[in-house]
Amino acid sequence: MRQVMYSQFGDESVLQLTEQAVPSIEKDQLLIRVKAVSINPLDWKVYGGEMTLMSGSKFPKSVGIDFAGLVEQTGSAITQYTVGDPVMGLLDAFKGGALADYIVVKATDVAPKPANTSFEQAAALPVTGLSAIQIIDQLAAVKANQEVLINGATGGVGVFAVQIAKKRGARVTAVVSTKGVAAVTAWGADTVIDYTKQRLDQLNQRFDVVIDLSTKLPFAEAKRLMKPRAVFVSTLPSPVSLLSSFVNNLFSGKKHKILILKPTATGFSTLTKLAEDGLQIVLDKTYALANVQEAYREARRGKGIGKSVIVMD
Ligand SMILES: NC(=O)c1ccc[n+]([C@@H]2O[C@H](COP(=O)([O-])OP(=O)(O)OC[C@H]3O[C@@H](n4cnc5c(N)ncnc54)[C@H](OP(=O)(O)O)[C@@H]3O)[C@@H](O)[C@H]2O)c1
Structure with a gap:
């Protein structure tokens, strides 16, 4: 599978599209097929080396916090989700890793995708x-x-x-x-x-x-x-x-x-309700995964309104 990784701190040029094995899951985990990932300012603070106290300095590292996708596989202890469910969620902000075809998460890291949102919009919601x-x-x-x-x-x-x-x-x-x-x-x-x-x-x-x-x-x-x-x-x-x-x-x-963001089940359900009640989700630009460097460069320049999203075509 494809995954964006980097092996040194720096600007967007350190972000590389790599080939990795599809990860396997434990009984309390889900395998998600990622459909879209949104860009957060924290991403470039981490790969820029500004947050080493929290992120550590071991390489390789991966990128991407917010995602939306489909449940591909469930561990034997998972009862809330079944294969094919559309979900949104977020990974550890300082480890990242969402910019991949497949990711492994715990059930507490995800919530059902609000019914009236696209994968791109749902990926722009969690953080x-x-x-x-x-x-x-x-x-x-x-x-x-x-x-x-x-x-x-x-x-x-x-x-x-x-x-x-x-x-x-x-x-x-x-x-x-x-x-x-x-x-x-x-x-x-x-x-x-x-x-x-x-x-x-x-x-x-x-x-x-x-x-x-x-x-x-x-x-x-x-x-x-x-x-x-x-x-x-x-x-x-x-x-x-x-x-x-x-x-x-x-x-x-x-x-x-x-603010120190602490995702909670109550927060997710408030967010889902707000989205289903018509909360406007504003997308700036969407990019293909192949253009990941350009996507981050433009998002960091910050000329748009709302969030930029990378689509896992
Ligand atoms: N601590 C945590 O847990 C946590 C969690 C989430 C986010 N954050 C942080 O919270 C901040 C906001 O996140 P975000 O996703 O909303 O970032 P963002 O999308 O980059 O938004 C920043 C906003 O600041 C505006 N801005 C820039 N210069 C300004 C100025 N001089 N006066 C007034 N507004 C100005 C920008 O508007 P223009 O483009 O029009 O200039 C933009 O709308 C980021 O620093 C992010 O890292 C922290």
Whole structure:
């Protein structure tokens, strides 16, 4: 079978299409025939060698976290799935491996593919959808009538964060570049700020929740946008940020929470329900597996809206 691997850290040129044996499964595992894999910023942080503390430095390594596909084979202890079931899921973010014709997963790593989605759309759901749910429903615990600012609202997580915050009854201010103004308005944002034309530090409004998905808004700067008991959510955990947020949260009414994605069965079922209720899944571009380097290069350049997907043709 085909699998994308790399043997050194670097840019997209390290990603190589290799031939590997189809893996075998244990009794509590499933073999999935992968149909589509979506691209996440974490992928290039890992193969770029920025996350060695979590990923380790042993080679070869493989790529791809989010996938959708068909159950090809089930272990003897599997009762929830049968051969041919369409599923979506995610692999360990720091090990990757989804960019392969076949992958081995545990039943807890997958969920049934929402009925109204294509494989490409379903592959774009797990990491960003579960992240958005964890941010909106748990870390920020967004409530009706709250003022929520989402910085980076047209990226993978932002697309869902805007829609879920609106579903929870919040008033959403979305911060995007010019290309995203019309899209984020269509997803329900109440106010749109084009960050290429207006600076956040000149905004007079104060928010109950500030979410930074761009990694460009530090807590120190977010504070002046926050009401006295507001929550700030950022998405880049590091030993320094985790420690400083812990200390801050002991003494300040303005809380700093940091996303560390923890996929759960409840998260998956919320995500499936949202998708089946019409959550918009926004795909930027789709690529054939043979064009994997180009796919990652373009996704990293970041000119589109929503998620890029690689199709296992
Ligand atoms: N900790 C975890 O467990 C976890 C889980 C999932 C994701 N993440 C991280 O969360 C972040 C968001 O993920 P994602 O998939 O949504 O990434 P993404 O698709 O790359 O989106 C990033 C967004 O930031 C916007 N942006 C860039 N510069 C900006 C600026 N100066 N001001 C405002 N917005 C700006 C981009 O918009 P334009 O293209 O218009 O500039 C884009 O919409 C990533 O860093 C990802 O690695 C962490």
